[in-house]
Amino acid sequence: MNRIVLIGNGFDRAHNLNTSYEHFINWYWEQKAHLYLYYPYKINDILFTLQERSSRDASYLYNHFRSKNIITIDEFKQYILNNNSAYTAIFTEFFKHIIEGVETNEWVDIENEYYQLLKYYSANRKDSEAHHLNEELKYLQDLLIEYLKKISSKEPDIIKGIKDAIYEPISQDDIAVEAKTKWEEWIAYWTYKEEIEWRRRAYDFGIEDNKAYSYVNYAHDYKISPQNYNDIPTLFRLPEEIMLLSFNYTPTIKMYLQKDKQAFSINNIHGQLEQPESIIFGHGDEMDEQFKQIQNLNNQEYLKNIKSINYMKSDNYRKVLSFIESAPFQIYIMGHSCGNSDRTLLNTLFEHDNCVSIKPFYYIKKNGTDNYLELVQNISRNFKSMKLMRDRVVNKEYCKPLDNEQQNNIDTSNQN
Numbered sequence: 447m448n449r450i451v452l453i454g455n456g457f458d459r460a461h462n463l464n465t466s467y468e469h470f471i472n473w474y475w476e477q478k479a480h481l482y483l484y485y486p487y488k489i490n491d492i493l494f495t496l497q498e499r500s501s502r503d504a505s506y507l508y509n510h511f512r513s514k515n516i517i518t519i520d521e522f523k524q525y526i527l528n529n530n531s532a533y534t535a536i537f538t539e540f541f542k543h544i545i546e547g548v549e550t551n552e553w554v555d556i557e558n559e560y561y562q563l564l565k566y567y568s569a570n571r572k573d574s575e576a577h578h579l580n581e582e583l584k585y586l587q588d589l590l591i592e593y594l595k596k597i598s599s600k601e602p603d604i605i606k607g608i609k610d611a612i613y614e615p616i617s618q619d620d621i622a623v624e625a626k627t628k629w630e631e632w633i634a635y636w637t638y639k640e641e642i643e644w645r646r647r648a649y650d651f652g653i654e655d656n657k658a659y660s661y662v663n664y665a666h667d668y669k670i671s672p673q674n675y676n677d678i679p680t681l682f683r684l685p686e687e688i689m690l691l692s693f694n695y696t697p698t699i700k701m702y703l704q705k706d707k708q709a710f711s712i713n714n715i716h717g718q719l720e721q722p723e724s725i726i727f728g729h730g731d732e733m734d735e736q737f738k739q740i741q742n743l744n745n746q747e748y749l750k751n752i753k754s755i756n757y758m759k760s761d762n763y764r765k766v767l768s769f770i771e772s773a774p775f776q777i778y779i780m781g782h783s784c785g786n787s788d789r790t791l792l793n794t795l796f797e798h799d800n801c802v803s804i805k806p807f808y809y810i811k812k813n814g815t816d817n818y819l820e821l822v823q824n825i826s827r828n829f830k831s832m833k834l835m836r837d838r839v840v841n842k843e844y845c846k847p848l849d850n851e852q853q854n855n856i857d858t859s860n861q862n
Contacts, residue, residue: 447632447802448775449685450766450795451612453692453699456781456809460848461602461698465594467556471548472519473593479522492585493541496526496533539563539575540582556586557787560751561729568740568748576747583751587727591695595719598696608780608848609702611807612690613651615683619844620776622837625802628774636682644681650709651684685776687711689769693782695719715762715791716753726756731789733830754790766791770798779806780848784824792828796838805840807848818842 458465481489489496514525526535527545537545540563547554560583567576621629647653690712692699696719704710717724728751731737740748749755757763769775777795784792784806796804804825808818822839829835 447616447629447685448687448689448769448773449616449778450769450775451688451690451778451780452782452784452795453690453694453780454782455694456783456848457608458598458694458696458698458781460605460608460781463602463696463698464597465694465696467544467554468548468552469597470590470593471544471554472523474589475523476519478526479519482522492538492582494535494537496535538578538582540579555785555787557727557729558785561731561734561787564729564748564751565734565736565740568743569736571743573745573747576745580747580750583727587725590727591719591722591725594695598698598719601701602698604701611778611780611846611848612688612702613684613704615680616685616776617683617844620803620805620840622803624834624837625774628802632774633678633682647684647686647709648681650704650707651681652704653681685709686773687769689713689766691715691766693788695725713762713765715757715766717760724760726753726759727751728753728756729787730754730791731786733789733793734786753788757791763791766795770795770800774800774802776803776805777801779804779821779825781807784821784828786827789828792825793830796825796828797830797834801838803840804838806845808842808845810847810849816847818845 455465478489540559543559544554544556547559563579564576567579618629687709690699690703692712692714693716695717699712703712716726730753732754795801806818806821806825808816808821810816825839826832826835
């Protein structure tokens with residue numbers, strides 16, 4: 447039995463990296479504030495422009511800002527958004543939706559905003575607007591790469607609680623009812639493995655060789671009953687293989703890979719910062735009712751940033767398929783919101799016949815509440831069968847938080 451660990455933006459946030467889209471947009475405003483102070487002629491870009499109400503040149507606009515004694519980034523941003531005495535701020539429809547999300551809700555999903563506009567343009571056959579929308583998304587993608595490279599240049603500390611969870615033994619409490627037979631067969635299969643297999647497994651998970659040997663002798667005489675599976679020694683319940691399936695562009699997850707161990711791998715399904723050409727940025731919801739209509743338009747512009755198509759740029763998606771076909775697997779969700787922008791891939795994982803459980807690691811908010819139910823709501827949207835969802839998603843009593851404050855035991859002794 448294997449394990450897939452879904453790594454999303456919340457994983458980086460747990461490591462105190464400001465990787466949210468809100469952080470990124472605030473950084474964008476920071477760059478604009480810097481430009482207006484030093485290069486007033488370069489403040490306009492593909493997302494928005496400032497047009498003066500009079501015929502005065504750009505130096506007038508520059509002096510106007512300075513006369514208002516605007517000294518902070520937030521003051522600059524709010525002045526741009528709320529004042530038009532000296533100029534008119536013209537935002538593209540896409541960027542307007544993004545900044546409204548940040549200002550109103552204090553969060554935004556850029557990929558979802560992109561897809562909502564793409565659907566609108568496709569329904570109304572506004573092909574030229576769709577072309578401009580793709581140009582804007584590419585512009586944001588390039589800026590996002592620049593921003594993420596800057597904030598991820600310093601490697602954060604490993605969080606011991608997260609590392610322990612990734613490599614922990616499988617618990618019977620996590621297994622779906624319909625997967626009970628698979629669980630029992632897997633336990634029986636491993637208890638009768640040859641000694642060489644036990645030693646390899648012990649090596650992968652850092653278990654002392656002499657302890658592994660005692661487990662081998664113990665296994666041959668051990669009688670399994672459904673009532674005491676959780677009492678079986680740890681070595682019997684460790685996953686055979688673990689795939690760290692990262693939806694992030696940052697390299698944070700690499701710290702948690704057990705190097706030189708065949709049983710563990712990283713799959714950067716959306717690409718890596720070190721290879722900008724590999725980045726996949728867009729939307730992936732083929733389950734959406736309007737998606738078929740978009741396909742039928744016979745216009746490549748509307749499919750340009752659909753993730754499931756861009757997965758063909760590498761063999762990462764095929765590796766995921768091979769992994770889930772090879773053996774039963776459980777899913778750990780660490781920092782992925784399970785929103786609609788990755789719905790196609792998540793549905794493939796969640797409803798696969800070999801999936802035995804889905805375990806979300808939730809976030810504890812400042813007010814003491816958590817987002818477990820919000821995660822489950824998002825997970826449910828990736829299912830076609832709600833009955834299957836209720837069986838496979840692990841109950842909250844068996845889940846735990848993925849949060850830097852909750853997992854404050856930092857392990858800096860082993861960076862492998």
